[in-house]
Amino acid sequence: MYHVAVIxxxxxxxQKMLQVLKELDFPxxxxxxxxxxxxxxxxxxxxxxxxxxxxxxxxxxxxxIDVALFAAGGAISEQYAPLLAEHGTLVxxxxxxxxxxxxxxxxxxxxxxxxxxxxxxLIANPNCSTIQSVVALAPLKxxxxxRITYTxxxxxxxxxxxxxxxxxxxxxxxxxxxxxHPIHDNILPHIDVFLEDGYTKEEQKMIDETRKIFNQPNLxxxxxxxxxxxxxxxxxxxxVTFSNETTVEAIRTALADAPGVVLVDDVSRNxxxxxxxxxxxxxxxxxxxxxxxxxxxTFHLWCVADNIRKGAASNAVQVARHALENGIHS
Ligand code: 2RA
Numbered sequence: 001m002y003h004v005a006v007i008x009x010x011x012x013x014x015q016k017m018l019q020v021l022k023e024l025d026f027p028x029x030x031x032x033x034x035x036x037x038x039x040x041x042x043x044x045x046x047x048x049x050x051x052x053x054x055x056x057x058x059x060x061x062x063x064x065i066d067v068a069l070f071a072a073g074g075a076i077s078e079q080y081a082p083l084l085a086e087h088g089t090l091v092x093x094x095x096x097x098x099x100x101x102x103x104x105x106x107x108x109x110x111x112x113x114x115x116x117x118x119x120x121x122l123i124a125n126p127n128c129s130t131i132q133s134v135v136a137l138a139p140l141k142x143x144x145x146x147r148i149t150y151t152x153x154x155x156x157x158x159x160x161x162x163x164x165x166x167x168x169x170x171x172x173x174x175x176x177x178x179x180x181h182p183i184h185d186n187i188l189p190h191i192d193v194f195l196e197d198g199y200t201k202e203e204q205k206m207i208d209e210t211r212k213i214f215n216q217p218n219l220x221x222x223x224x225x226x227x228x229x230x231x232x233x234x235x236x237x238x239x240v241t242f243s244n245e246t247t248v249e250a251i252r253t254a255l256a257d258a259p260g261v262v263l264v265d266d267v268s269r270n271x272x273x274x275x276x277x278x279x280x281x282x283x284x285x286x287x288x289x290x291x292x293x294x295x296x297x298t299f300h301l302w303c304v305a306d307n308i309r310k311g312a313a314s315n316a317v318q319v320a321r322h323a324l325e326n327g328i329h330s
Contacts, residue, residue, distance in 0.1 A: 001029030005065045007080065008072030009033035009044050009053060012160045013094055016313035017069050022047045024317050032063065035072070056080065061087040069316050070094055085121035090323055092123050092316045099124040099209060106212050108315060109322045110260040111138040118327035123319055128158055128311025129225065130209040133236050135284040136303040139258035140251060144243030145216060150206055150223040153235040154191060155275060156183055158307050167229055179227070188227040200225055233275035234307040241298040248289050251299060255286050265289050273304035281306055282314045
């Protein structure tokens with residue numbers, strides 16, 4: 001049994017980590033919850049018990065923590081995650097701070113479990129929209145990826161509680177506070193900041209992280225990331241070109257047998273993945289599989305997953321379990 005800490009325990013992802021640690025039967029002997037000074041003394045719930053929030057400080061290295069799950073944003077991760085890892089804690093970080101550092105594994109256990117070695121104490125959790133996309137694509141890797149394009153339809157919960165509140169505000173006819181435009185009755189082709197070339201940082205994350213996870217640094221990948229007025233669960237339209245010939249049926253068969261994937265693809269019965277069905281689960285749902293009419297060896301896939309669970313909290317817990325089972329000892 002392990003002493004597990006959740007850093008950022010009052011946020012949407014931190015709260016979900018507490019829930020998922022219990023639901024996935026993670027071997028928690030002791031649970032500690034950390035957040036900013038502002039939240040110190042507040043109470044969160046773990047396995048039906050109240051846990052009082054401790055203000056995060058460098059003192060944490062003396063608290064005997066075996067496993068730390070970080071969900072407190074990049075600046076906090078940069079300050080505390082390497083420090084804890086150096087002092088023997090296994091750290092899984094949900095921020096983007098370390099994802100592209102060469103020596104730090106970026107892991108989705110169903111996709112690249114081999115990226116974790118027994119010397120890694122700091123492991124990065126990928127971006128939510130990347131996680132579900134690579135889970136959907138991994139069973140097709142043997143076909144050879146030539147090119148991938150993503151178009152995302154991302155729920156407001158990806159922005160945390162403030163995104164959910166903006167959607168509710170809009171439905172009451174009030175102005176947005178978090179987003180630059182109303183999200184109610186609207187869509188925003190804008191997630192995270194704009195970069196010099198016109199892509200957003202969210203789009204660049206999907207591009208870079210896909211290349212790193214599949215270990216194909218030069219793979220042509222492109223993305224358009226869009227915020228939609230859905231409370232929870234992201235959807236991604238994937239267009240993928242393979243080097244080898246295949247068929248829709250062969251793709252369906254590969255996905256039907258794949259870990260973490262549920263195939264929902266029977267349009268004769270209007271069966272396809274939808275956010276309402278994915279929310280509250282840890283699977284990635286894939287459907288609408290069809291051949292692209294315009295390009296050889298190219299297919300469309302539609303995938304949906306709970307962005308707070310598989311896209312963040314559940315993947316982090318699964319990564320921690322995988323690392324512990326594979327020789328990382330605290
Ligand atoms: C979003 N990718 O949906 C973010 C959350 N990590 O905005």
